Amino acid sequence: MSTLSSFMSHKISVKSLPHCGMKLIRTCIVVVFFYLLGSSNHNPGSSTEEVTRGVAVEKLDSVKKWGINTYKCTRQMFSERFGRGSRTVDLELEAQIDVLRDTKSKYEQILRLATALIDHFQSMVQTQQVLGDTFTDLSQKSPELQDEFGYNAETQKLLCKNGEALLGAISFFVSSVNTLVNKTMEDTLLTIKHYENARLEFDAYRSDLEELSLGPRDAAAVVRIDMAQQEYQIHRDKYERLRSDVTIKLKFLEENKVKVMHKQLLLFHNAISAYFAGNQQQLEQTLIQFNVKLQPPGSQKPSWLEEQ
Amino acid sequence: MSTLSSFMSHKISVKSLPHCGMKLIRTCIVVVFFYLLGSSNHNPGSSTEEVTRGVAVEKLDSVKKWGINTYKCTRQMFSERFGRGSRTVDLELEAQIDVLRDTKSKYEQILRLATALIDHFQSMVQTQQVLGDTFTDLSQKSPELQDEFGYNAETQKLLCKNGEALLGAISFFVSSVNTLVNKTMEDTLLTIKHYENARLEFDAYRSDLEELSLGPRDAAAVVRIDMAQQEYQIHRDKYERLRSDVTIKLKFLEENKVKVMHKQLLLFHNAISAYFAGNQQQLEQTLIQFNVKLQPPGSQKPSWLEEQ
Structure with missing residues (x-):
């Protein structure tokens, strides 16, 4: 964790909302929907549909990853906004x-x-x-x-x-x-x-x-x-x-x-x-x-x- | 008539309508009305009304005079306008x-x-x-x-x-x-x-x-x-x-x-x-x-x- 601690030397709390804030909130809601949809598709279905599902699952996985990333960024943004989080400066x-x-x-x-x-x-x-x-x-x-x-x-x-x-x-x-x-x-x-x-x-x-x-x-x-x-x-x-x-x-x-x-x-x-x-x-x-x-x-x- | 003829040396016909043309036509119509009214007032009336009428007649006379003048000017203006009259230049x-x-x-x-x-x-x-x-x-x-x-x-x-x-x-x-x-x-x-x-x-x-x-x-x-x-x-x-x-x-x-x-x-x-x-x-x-x-x-x- 030495790398992490060396980076933390410049962390400060800020109250400024980054430019991408509102956009992130909106996309976050959409992403949660896709995430839930993605999870339900992992239930075992009939063997004839598995190939089609394979492609769909792959696509949904990337959307899920993007959704998690967006969720994390939004959470970080709000933490900074309300003075709870820290930011690298x-x-x-x-x-x-x-x-x-x-x-x-x-x-x-x-x-x-x-x-x-x-x-x-x-x-x-x-x-x-x-x-x-x-x-x-x-x-x-x-x-x-x-x-x-x-x-x-x-x-x-x-x-x-x-x-x-x-x-x-x-x-x-x-x-x-x-x-x-x-x-x-x-x-x-x-x-x-x-x-x-x-x-x-x-x-x-x-x-x-x-x-x-x-x-x-x-x-x-x-x-x-x-x-x-x-x-x-x-x-x-x-x-x-x-x-x-x-x-x-x-x-x-x-x-x-x-x-x-x-x-x-x-x-x-x-x-x-x-x-x-x-x-x-x-x-x-x-x-x-x-x-x-x-x-x-x-x-x-x-x-x-x-x-x- | 020598004075008149000396003045006539510069008479020429013109077709330009003077600036006051339309105004004169409008006032001419009003004046004819007053003129007729003035003429009717010259009939002998009862002796008690004569003093009042004297003042009115005097006023109407000046209006009549102005009316005649306006009528003459309008006629002259139209004569010049249609190339029939002559103008001093x-x-x-x-x-x-x-x-x-x-x-x-x-x-x-x-x-x-x-x-x-x-x-x-x-x-x-x-x-x-x-x-x-x-x-x-x-x-x-x-x-x-x-x-x-x-x-x-x-x-x-x-x-x-x-x-x-x-x-x-x-x-x-x-x-x-x-x-x-x-x-x-x-x-x-x-x-x-x-x-x-x-x-x-x-x-x-x-x-x-x-x-x-x-x-x-x-x-x-x-x-x-x-x-x-x-x-x-x-x-x-x-x-x-x-x-x-x-x-x-x-x-x-x-x-x-x-x-x-x-x-x-x-x-x-x-x-x-x-x-x-x-x-x-x-x-x-x-x-x-x-x-x-x-x-x-x-x-x-x-x-x-x-x-x-």
């Missing part, structure tokens, strides 16, 4: 997972804001486009205000041109951060979900083994303890493998995040600085530097003015 | 009026666009504000990307500050152009409306006089011609007075328009150029130069983010 890893979830939430906020910025900015550029045309028209039809309308028309047209370039840069930023958040981070969070399920399973079989170890040691009990020890080892291996997977993925994700965000935040800053400093040349150079390709004019959504 | 003045209506329509378009620009720009500034705060937060919580989030936060905050100044400038532009379009131009257009009604009245009494002049010249006809000549003179004077008013107002409006628009287009251009060149000092100087006062932050409409 890797403090460092859980802190890293919390940081990842927090970072993802903050990057999602940046994505929402940058997307809103694109929308408002695009509407502004479209308005400037029409404003430029109106100023040009008035410049031609108002001899006494020709110059005033004229230079306003020129300014609006130049802003439109630069605006399209900035829109391209912000769209590229949004697209890259979106891939980081909704593909790369999401993939790691899926592994984390598997890891958290494996942790619950492992704790369920660990509790089982602990309970049996504290009971009387007759022949039947020793067999049950041996079986429980085997189950414990299987689930401990699975838990450790997934913990290792999560650790590696978190490390690579962190490196990837810093690399992607360093590049994207630099692009975002340089493009915005160039645009709002009226530096058309620097804006164009930024787009070339970060390999941002502008969308052809026709591929954009229709102007809000056209939609009216 | 001041070609130069009508061209000026057309230009004013066209200018007003174009300036209204500028107002709509500038107001839309304010809306989009305000939404953009509010997004930049939240984006700046999010970047600041992430700069503090991401040691490995502290600089990248940091300079982006600074840029967004600076843009917000300059954005508020530009919003003040565009709002001032919109407010001034709005006064020009919806107060000054509208006032001149009201005088033009009165002038157009006076032109219709004048043409109605002119047609009347022409009709009578072509008829037989017995004693009764001569009296009617004299009365028609008087009416013609009254309405000709009114028409000429209003034509003069319109001419003067158009002249002052043109001067005022050039003065206001010269100033506002310069402000619009200088503020936008300074903002989109990132020249905070020049933007502030522009606001001082044009005496633009910024609204206190609380007086603006709530952010679209807060409204969600």
Whole structure:
């Protein structure tokens, strides 16, 4: 039991209900039904039905096994929930997972804001486009205000041109951060979900083994303890493998995040600085530097003015 | 009849229905009723009722006069409408009026666009504000990307500050152009409306006089011609007075328009150029130069983010 006790060093009681809780309760009820059905099928029947029953029994056995597993996990979950059970905690890893979830939430906020910025900015550029045309028209039809309308028309047209370039840069930023958040981070969070399920399973079989170890040691009990020890080892291996997977993925994700965000935040800053400093040349150079390709004019959504 | 013929030099047939057409038709029906009622009241009644009737007759006489005038104008309007009648036209003045209506329509378009620009720009500034705060937060919580989030936060905050100044400038532009379009131009257009009604009245009494002049010249006809000549003179004077008013107002409006628009287009251009060149000092100087006062932050409409 030295393996078990070394693992118990991090056990703490918690009151948080894991994400899979309600689903487990529902499936547990279904499983009990199948379990009872499976038990009744073990009664000896007529010899002609035995082959068919053999296949059915095999299938029901796997359902029974799954049902027992689900029952154990649900019991463990409730024990943790009501502060009676104990859970295995890797403090460092859980802190890293919390940081990842927090970072993802903050990057999602940046994505929402940058997307809103694109929308408002695009509407502004479209308005400037029409404003430029109106100023040009008035410049031609108002001899006494020709110059005033004229230079306003020129300014609006130049802003439109630069605006399209900035829109391209912000769209590229949004697209890259979106891939980081909704593909790369999401993939790691899926592994984390598997890891958290494996942790619950492992704790369920660990509790089982602990309970049996504290009971009387007759022949039947020793067999049950041996079986429980085997189950414990299987689930401990699975838990450790997934913990290792999560650790590696978190490390690579962190490196990837810093690399992607360093590049994207630099692009975002340089493009915005160039645009709002009226530096058309620097804006164009930024787009070339970060390999941002502008969308052809026709591929954009229709102007809000056209939609009216 | 020399006065009349001098006036006829500009008569042309038109098919356009004046703005007041439908209203005149409706009032005409009501007036005929009152007219008939007025005629019946002229029968001699008992002596005790005569004083009361005296007042009533006086009132009904004015209604009758108004009714006749409305009837004449409606007839003239239909004559013009169906190409039978002739109308007095001041070609130069009508061209000026057309230009004013066209200018007003174009300036209204500028107002709509500038107001839309304010809306989009305000939404953009509010997004930049939240984006700046999010970047600041992430700069503090991401040691490995502290600089990248940091300079982006600074840029967004600076843009917000300059954005508020530009919003003040565009709002001032919109407010001034709005006064020009919806107060000054509208006032001149009201005088033009009165002038157009006076032109219709004048043409109605002119047609009347022409009709009578072509008829037989017995004693009764001569009296009617004299009365028609008087009416013609009254309405000709009114028409000429209003034509003069319109001419003067158009002249002052043109001067005022050039003065206001010269100033506002310069402000619009200088503020936008300074903002989109990132020249905070020049933007502030522009606001001082044009005496633009910024609204206190609380007086603006709530952010679209807060409204969600």
